Amino acid sequence: MSESKPSGFMPAAFRNATADALCMVTVLLLVALAAFIFGGAAMQRVVTYAAIMLTAVLGLQIFSGNSGIVSFGQAAFVGLGAYATGILTMPTALQRTALRDLPQFLAGHQLSFFAALAVVLILAVIIGLLTGTPLLRLSGSSASIATLAMLIIVYTLLVAGREITRGSQPFYGVPREVGLWTAATVASVALVAARLFRETSFGLATRAAANDERGAAAVGVDQRTARLAAWVAGVVAAMAAGAMMAQFLGAFSPRDFYFDLGFTMLAMLIVGGMTSSLGAFAGVIVTIVLVEVVRRFEGGGEVLGLHLPVLFGLTQGVLAIAMILVIWRRPTGLFGERELNLLRRPGRQAVTASAAPPQHVESDRLTADHLSRRYAGVVAVDDVSLNFQTDSITGIIGPNGAGKTTLLNMLAGDVQPSAGTVSVGGAVRQASAFRFARSGVARTFQNIRVFPHMTVLENVVVAARQVEPDLGHAEAAAMGELARMGLEKFADQPAARLAYGQRRRLEVARALALKPRFLLLDEPAAGMNAVETAELVSILSTVRAERRIGVVLIEHDMRLVMNLCERIVVIDHGRVIADGTPGDVQKNPAVIAAYLGSRTARAKTATAENQTA
Numbered sequence: 001m002s003e004s005k006p007s008g009f010m011p012a013a014f015r016n017a018t019a020d021a022l023c024m025v026t027v028l029l030l031v032a033l034a035a036f037i038f039g040g041a042a043m044q045r046v047v048t049y050a051a052i053m054l055t056a057v058l059g060l061q062i063f064s065g066n067s068g069i070v071s072f073g074q075a076a077f078v079g080l081g082a083y084a085t086g087i088l089t090m091p092t093a094l095q096r097t098a099l100r101d102l103p104q105f106l107a108g109h110q111l112s113f114f115a116a117l118a119v120v121l122i123l124a125v126i127i128g129l130l131t132g133t134p135l136l137r138l139s140g141s142s143a144s145i146a147t148l149a150m151l152i153i154v155y156t157l158l159v160a161g162r163e164i165t166r167g168s169q170p171f172y173g174v175p176r177e178v179g180l181w182t183a184a185t186v187a188s189v190a191l192v193a194a195r196l197f198r199e200t201s202f203g204l205a206t207r208a209a210a211n212d213e214r215g216a217a218a219v220g221v222d223q224r225t226a227r228l229a230a231w232v233a234g235v236v237a238a239m240a241a242g243a244m245m246a247q248f249l250g251a252f253s254p255r256d257f258y259f260d261l262g263f264t265m266l267a268m269l270i271v272g273g274m275t276s277s278l279g280a281f282a283g284v285i286v287t288i289v290l291v292e293v294v295r296r297f298e299g300g301g302e303v304l305g306l307h308l309p310v311l312f313g314l315t316q317g318v319l320a321i322a323m324i325l326v327i328w329r330r331p332t333g334l335f336g337e338r339e340l341n342l343l344r345r346p347g348r349q350a351v352t353a354s355a356a357p358p359q360h361v362e363s364d365r366l367t368a369d370h371l372s373r374r375y376a377g378v379v380a381v382d383d384v385s386l387n388f389q390t391d392s393i394t395g396i397i398g399p400n401g402a403g404k405t406t407l408l409n410m411l412a413g414d415v416q417p418s419a420g421t422v423s424v425g426g427a428v429r430q431a432s433a434f435r436f437a438r439s440g441v442a443r444t445f446q447n448i449r450v451f452p453h454m455t456v457l458e459n460v461v462v463a464a465r466q467v468e469p470d471l472g473h474a475e476a477a478a479m480g481e482l483a484r485m486g487l488e489k490f491a492d493q494p495a496a497r498l499a500y501g502q503r504r505r506l507e508v509a510r511a512l513a514l515k516p517r518f519l520l521l522d523e524p525a526a527g528m529n530a531v532e533t534a535e536l537v538s539i540l541s542t543v544r545a546e547r548r549i550g551v552v553l554i555e556h557d558m559r560l561v562m563n564l565c566e567r568i569v570v571i572d573h574g575r576v577i578a579d580g581t582p583g584d585v586q587k588n589p590a591v592i593a594a595y596l597g598s599r600t601a602r603a604k605t606a607t608a609e610n611q612t613a
């Protein structure tokens with residue numbers, strides 16, 4: 001079989017993303033043009049402000065939308081960008097009076113806006129790396145709370161650093177060079193960046209980890225690095241927005257970059273839809289229009305003959321209500337998880353799977369050496385030593401709770417052994433699921449761990465990119481794996497829509513896309529009907545023959561095990577009680593006793609339960 005070459009000068013995913021981004025940029029520029037031609041100064045200021053906020057919100061989307069970690073701290077980076085730009089662009093004469101105590105190394109420079117922006121962007125990368133490295137050791141809500149702490153820390157520093165920031169006094173005298181077209185241009189760049197980021201290997205990896213951390217690690221995703229890239233990109237966008245905000249406002253204080261701004265940004269993103277750049281784009285437009293309408297009533301006045309009192313904070317209140325309504329009616333935001341996907345074609349042409357030799361030639365042996373694993377008094381695996389070769393299929397069987405999954409988890413680097421070691425290709429490896437995957441050990445899970453909110457194709461591309469850095473080739477290889485599993489017609493559907501048996505096959509396709517030397521399958525036929533199981537057996541036999549990989553599978557379906565495996569390892573109470581051909585194992589008295597024993601125990605329990613009932 002031959003691998004089809006990707007067509008076009010750009011991978012399909014990037015072509016689609018670029019078309020989406022250009023469409024949104026066109027809308028933004030048309031709005032700016034309309035404000036420029038037909039709008040007065042006030043309207044142009046509203047659109048300029050909207051473009052600045054869009055840049056900041058897209059930064060938030062790049063991190064939070066892809067990683068699933070809500071960041072409350074993004075406003076802090078807008079503030080840092082604003083203050084840095086303020087200092088760098090303030091006229092030197094004014095600096096001498098407004099910032100009398102400015103440290104020598106910062107004093108006396110007056111840069112143009114774009115020169116200052118370049119400095120701010122470099123600074124943003126450094127700040128992003130310094131803050132993201134410790135922060136992303138945490139995940140989920142702990143990471144979110146840490147971003148909140150970051151907001152408070154930056155606010156406190158801005159207030160405390162009086163020599164540089166004038167403390168809580170207004171920071172004034174910043175030239176107002178940022179207008180409609182500068183803001184629209186920077187926001188356009190941010191739109192393209194946010195839309196394309198989703199499709200980069202970092203974007204795919206971050207989304208995969210947000211969908212399922214263990215599943216992502218099993219396909220070689222180093223989630224910390226991927227999340228760090230998303231974080232840094234988010235900080236860069238936030239600080240760029242801050243740079244524009246400084247020159248848009250001309251004067252500001254730390255309070256302008258605190259909870260209110262953080263809340264407004266989050267509300268904009270949540271209203272539109274967190275997980276897509278389209279959501280961020282639409283969220284900013286919808287909320288800015290809403291806020292502009294509501295603002296007219298904040299100062300009180302007459303509406304349809306009714307006298308309205310002055311209502312301070314009305315805009316924030318309405319924004320909060322809008323956010324609650326959206327979360328209630330459409331938890332994924334007005335635009336849900338959808339991008340525009342202008343060039344995504346349903347029913348893509350299937351391509352044949354690659355028969356290319358596996359990448360990890362060195363890892364021709366997978367060895368468990370005196371492996372044990374204890375869980376608070378339970379010995380799940382007890383001193384197991386096994387050797388698996390490539391070009392073989394081994395079945396691991398045993399009664400429920402015998403320790404099979406725990407053993408497989410250790411062989412996949414997913415569980416740290418209490419004692420003993422696992423080596424791949426003769427080299428002992430520390431438990432690390434993503435490193436094991438990258439060294440040629442792929443796996444599936446007993447409880448399926450596909451990425452439900454990514455498309456079927458993306459599920460497999462995440463894995464394919466670990467061995468094929470070129471996205472176009474990775475897409476072609478992924479389509480090949482899907483075609484092998486009969487899933488190519490679902491390529492552009494979210495994996496959540498697949499039926500149970502199809503999801504199991506998707507997990508196998510995803511594992512195979514890693515071009516592994518070893519494929520570890522935990523009950524691959526569970527929940528499949530007889531026809532599906534027969535198909536799976538045939539696929540696994542073919543794959544093993546074509547790629548000469550070592551398959552190790554746990555299975556309760558004895559017919560499948562006896563048909564497919566040439567070696568069977570039997571585990572009971574965490575120990576290997578038999579290891580041989582299917583014929584030998586079936587006759588082994590210890591195996592018969594273990595299985596009969598567990599059946600007798602089950603029968604006794606059932607009888608006891610019936611009697612009690």
Ligand SMILES: Nc1ncnc2c1ncn2[C@@H]1O[C@H](COP(=O)(O)OP(=O)(O)OP(=O)(O)O)[C@@H](O)[C@H]1O
Nearest residue numbers: 375378379380398399400401402403404405406407
């Ligand atoms: N994370 C865990 N924490 C505590 N105990 C665990 C954990 N994982 C497994 N165990 C225990 O270790 C023993 C072996 O479990 P394991 O899941 O490996 O067995 P198994 O042979 O795969 O079972 P089954 O065929 O039912 O899937 C069981 O007693 C189980 O309760």
